Amino acid sequence: MRAAVVELAAGLRNAGVGEVVTPSDPDYDVCRRVWNAAVDRRPAAIARCRTVDEVVAAVTVARDRGLPISVRGGGHGIAGQAVADDALLLDLSQMRDVAVDPQRRLARVGPGVTWAELDRATCAHGLATTGADVSSVGVIGTALVGGCGWLHRRDGLTCDRVRRMQVVTADAELREVSADAEPDLWWALRSGGGGLAVVTSAELALGEVRDVYAGTVLYPARDAAVVLDGYRRVCDQAPDELSLQAALLRWPPGAPQGPPVVAVSVAWFGPAERAVEAVAPARRLGTAELDLVRPLSYVELQGQSEQAFPAGYGTATGTEWLRELDHATIGALVAAAERMPTPVSMISLHQLGGAMGRVDDDATAFGGRRAEQHLAVFSCWPPGGSPRPSRRWAAETIESVAASSAGGPYLALLDVGAGPERVRRAFPRAAHERLLEVKRRHDPADLFRFGHGFSPEWYADAG
Numbered sequence: 001m002r003a004a005v006v007e008l009a010a011g012l013r014n015a016g017v018g019e020v021v022t023p024s025d026p027d028y029d030v031c032r033r034v035w036n037a038a039v040d041r042r043p044a045a046i047a048r049c050r051t052v053d054e055v056v057a058a059v060t061v062a063r064d065r066g067l068p069i070s071v072r073g074g075g076h077g078i079a080g081q082a083v084a085d086d087a088l089l090l091d092l093s094q095m096r097d098v099a100v101d102p103q104r105r106l107a108r109v110g111p112g113v114t115w116a117e118l119d120r121a122t123c124a125h126g127l128a129t130t131g132a133d134v135s136s137v138g139v140i141g142t143a144l145v146g147g148c149g150w151l152h153r154r155d156g157l158t159c160d161r162v163r164r165m166q167v168v169t170a171d172a173e174l175r176e177v178s179a180d181a182e183p184d185l186w187w188a189l190r191s192g193g194g195g196l197a198v199v200t201s202a203e204l205a206l207g208e209v210r211d212v213y214a215g216t217v218l219y220p221a222r223d224a225a226v227v228l229d230g231y232r233r234v235c236d237q238a239p240d241e242l243s244l245q246a247a248l249l250r251w252p253p254g255a256p257q258g259p260p261v262v263a264v265s266v267a268w269f270g271p272a273e274r275a276v277e278a279v280a281p282a283r284r285l286g287t288a289e290l291d292l293v294r295p296l297s298y299v300e301l302q303g304q305s306e307q308a309f310p311a312g313y314g315t316a317t318g319t320e321w322l323r324e325l326d327h328a329t330i331g332a333l334v335a336a337a338e339r340m341p342t343p344v345s346m347i348s349l350h351q352l353g354g355a356m357g358r359v360d361d362d363a364t365a366f367g368g369r370r371a372e373q374h375l376a377v378f379s380c381w382p383p384g385g386s387p388r389p390s391r392r393w394a395a396e397t398i399e400s401v402a403a404s405s406a407g408g409p410y411l412a413l414l415d416v417g418a419g420p421e422r423v424r425r426a427f428p429r430a431a432h433e434r435l436l437e438v439k440r441r442h443d444p445a446d447l448f449r450f451g452h453g454f455s456p457e458w459y460a461d462a463g
Contacts, residue, residue, distance in 0.1 A: 005044055006022070008022075008045050008067070008088075009022050012045065012058060015060060016053060016054060016057040017047045017061075018050060019047075019050075022045050028046070031048070031091065032046060032089065034076075034077070034083055035075055035136075036077075036078055036080055036416070038416050039083065039416060041080065041083045042085055043083055043084060044067065044088060045089070046089045047089070049090060050095060051095075052166070052174065055198055056172055056174055058088065059090075059170070063171070063172055063445075068446070069087060069088050069198070069448055070084040070090070070450040071090045071194070071198055072089060072092060073092050073111040073112055073138040073140050074114050074140075076136060076138060077412075078315060078317050078413055078416070079452070080416055092110070092111040092198075095111050095200070096110050096113050097110040098113055100206075102125035107121065107127075107129065107203070107204050108201055111138070111198075111200055112138070113138065113139045114136055114138055115132055115136070115142070115302060116299075118139050119131065119135060119298060123209065123298050129151065129158065129207065130147055130149045130158050130160075131147065131149045131302065132148070132158075133301075133304075135305075135306065140199050142158045142412070143161075143189075143202060144189060144192070144199070144451070145193055145194075146159050146366045146411065147159050147160075147161075147412075148356075151207070151209070152243075152352070154240050154243075154354060155207050155355055156355040157191070158204070159191040159364050159366060161204045162202055162205075163178065165177050165201065165203070166200045166201040166202075167198060167199050169196075169197045170197070170442060170443040170447040175197075184437075184438050184441070185438060185442055187438070188439075192435050193426070194448070194452060195439070195450065196438065196439060196448060196451065197442065209269065210272075211272075212269055212296055212297075212301055213279060214265070214294075215265065215292040215294050215296065216264065216290075216292045216293070216304075217282060217290070217291050217292070217293060219261065219264065219288055220261065220286075220289060221260035223262065223287070224248060224337065227262045227286050228325070228330045228334070228349075229330060230284075230286070231285060231325075233281075234282050235351045235372070237281070238353075239278070240353075241270030242266065242268055242279070244264065244265065245264070245351065247346055247347065247348040248260070248333065248348075249263060250343055253307050254308050254344060256342075260337070264282050265304075266293060309378070310380060310382075313380040314381050315378060316393075316394045316415055316416075317376070318394035319377070319410045319412075319414065320375045321374055321405065322373040323370070324372055324373075332397075333347055333375075333401065336377075336393070336400060339393060341379055341393045342381050344379070344380040344381075345379040346377070347376075347397065348375070348376045349373050350376065351373060352368065352372055352374060353372060362431070365434070367407060367428050368407075371406035371407075372406070374410055376410070376413055377393075377394045377397045377398065378394075379394055407425065408422075408425030408426045409422060409425060409426050410426070411423075411426050411452045414452060
């Protein structure tokens with residue numbers, strides 16, 4: 001085995017990959033680490049690419065050896081598809097170029113760029129695009145799974161904002177894909193979950209975003225049922241420029257000693273003169289304990305969730321699109337909050353609808369466009385702790401709201417070990433079948449088998 005790794009590393013270096021890390025190197029454990037500490041996998045080697053030419057070289061070497069490839073950009077994927085045992089890990093985290101064209105309202109990003117980096121670059125011009133509301137997440141990884149965020153009601157999902165991508169396919173060819181060039185691959189890459197090619201850059205459309213009126217209002221946990229029912233009613237009447245979230249957690253986020261609360265967060269992207277009036281209903285859902293709604297920059301808004309997830313902790317997740325937030329669902333969530341297995345656990349609801357819901361179902365593979373809410377469940381445990389209570393609680397919480405399901409999970413928040421059937425439910429049936437056709441055409445040898453959409457079991461079952 002060691003001889004094979006040495007030969008692989010030599011082959012990568014001879015092909016032009018500048019930095020190759022193997023299990024015998026002192027920085028191997030650091031280089032294979034991803035955000036979720038529950039993921040502990042050992043790749044055969046790590047190719048730390050800095051250029052597109054190095055990516056092409058690494059894919060060529062892996063293809064010629066029949067070695068499967070995993071890809072890390074931002075490295076934040078919950079389920080850890082970025083790293084796999086005995087595979088070649090393409091670490092693209094150093095490819096962090098950002099170019100903004102304010103006149104054309106476009107941004108082009110490399111595969112290692114995070115939302116924090118892109119938001120800073122675009123907001124300097126009063127522009128932004130829909131992105132994950134945890135700003136340490138990678139931009140391209142978000143587009144590959146759909147991309148919900150504060151702006152999805154006004155502007156659509158991240159994948160809806162992608163105009164073109166540059167990719168390296170399984171035959172080690174560099175291609176530009178768009179609606180006009182390789183349209184089937186372009187369709188599948190935008191929310192299909194990855195596993196089709198290595199994306200080396202993406203171009204995204206931008207919209208105008210100046211300061212926003214946003215923040216969080218805290219209500220006591222004892223009033224959770226009333227507050228969540230009020231949150232539902234506010235969501236029902238909200239214009240596209242207003243985005244809302246609600247969470248059951250300890251405050252402040254990431255502080256295990258804090259009291260349990262209901263946190264209702266709002267963001268207004270409409271005219272400034274209407275801001276106070278627009279968010280007022282969310283501030284009147286009960287007796288507020290703290291009101292933090294105020295003018296914020298978009299960069300500040302995007303960074304508000306960072307402290308909710310402590311570094312070095314393992315994380316279990318649950319995710320489901322909900323067709324409605326009825327009284328039974330609210331009751332189930334309030335009951336689940338009372339059984340949180342660790343102090344760093346959270347139940348979060350994200351309002352959907354607006355622009356993301358007006359896109360045709362067949363425009364992308366994304367499966368949650370007709371849902372009213374996204375339910376996200378997180379439970380974190382410290383180093384040395386057991387994952388079992390957190391995983392059991394997350395699964396039971398999702399099961400408790402099955403009657404309100406709109407069809408399946410959000411790929412971005414699938415837990416470690418999610419099985420093929422759970423992944424299948426993330427896509428409409430027609431999209432699932434079309435994805436498999438694209439996979440067979442562009443990666444018949446299953447070189448990129450670790451994307452959300454194409455687990456080895458799923459691809460094998462499909463024949």
